[in-house]
Amino acid sequence: MDNAAFPAGAYCRAVDRIIAAGRRMDRFGWVPATAGNISIRLPDGNLAITRSGGHKGLLGPEGVICVDAAGRPLTPGDRPSAETLLHCQIYAHDPDAGAVLHGHSVASTVLSRLGGDALVIEDYEVQKVFAGQTTHAARVHVPIFDNDQDIARLSGVVAPHLDGMRAGYIIRGHGVYVWGKDMDTALARLEGLEFLLACELEKRKIR
Numbered sequence: 001m002d003n004a005a006f007p008a009g010a011y012c013r014a015v016d017r018i019i020a021a022g023r024r025m026d027r028f029g030w031v032p033a034t035a036g037n038i039s040i041r042l043p044d045g046n047l048a049i050t051r052s053g054g055h056k057g058l059l060g061p062e063g064v065i066c067v068d069a070a071g072r073p074l075t076p077g078d079r080p081s082a083e084t085l086l087h088c089q090i091y092a093h094d095p096d097a098g099a100v101l102h103g104h105s106v107a108s109t110v111l112s113r114l115g116g117d118a119l120v121i122e123d124y125e126v127q128k129v130f131a132g133q134t135t136h137a138a139r140v141h142v143p144i145f146d147n148d149q150d151i152a153r154l155s156g157v158v159a160p161h162l163d164g165m166r167a168g169y170i171i172r173g174h175g176v177y178v179w180g181k182d183m184d185t186a187l188a189r190l191e192g193l194e195f196l197l198a199c200e201l202e203k204r205k206i207r
Helices: 010-027 084-093 106-112 125-130 149-163 182-207
Strands: 037-041 047-048 062-069 099-103 120-121 139-145 169-171 175-180
Touching: 010 037, 010 047, 010 062, 010 099, 010 182, 047 084, 084 099, 084 149, 084 175, 099 120, 099 182, 106 169, 106 175, 106 182, 120 175, 120 182, 125 182, 139 149, 175 182
Parallel strands: 139 169
Antiparallel strands: 037 047, 037 099, 047 062, 099 175, 120 139, 169 175
């Protein structure tokens, strides 16, 4: 299957949304160099996802490819991100998930390297951006998992915790994973989480 030959429709709209999301994430400094990846679930169950090695702020249509629900490229020779399996895992776990975002911000990278298996966020108004959060007084747990180049093994570590992730998760020294029912929701949750992580990082500077 040739991505360039796809008819106008859901795939083309997904490509446009992924390109726009990449530019927005780049503008905030969340996808330096070729870091990060972005995907959208298509109506047929396949995924539109960023190609491996591309700069997310400079994406064009050729920087997005199509893979099946198991992460296998539909066009021979296409190379999806090594972390495609983590996207597939989220979609398989959550039938309502429509978009997944992975970024590498300074705040998520630094905070996750300070130790612990989770960040606990509370008393911020912005945390109400996450599903089920109706008050600043609640505590939001953001799990942290050790980085692993074996993505299948990493996905196995993440799997038991997926039910309780209201705000996504962090890979230590690496970055965040956030998702939502559509790209607008996923972007709002990413921006909310990154704002809160930046606040936590600033708070540690002035202690």
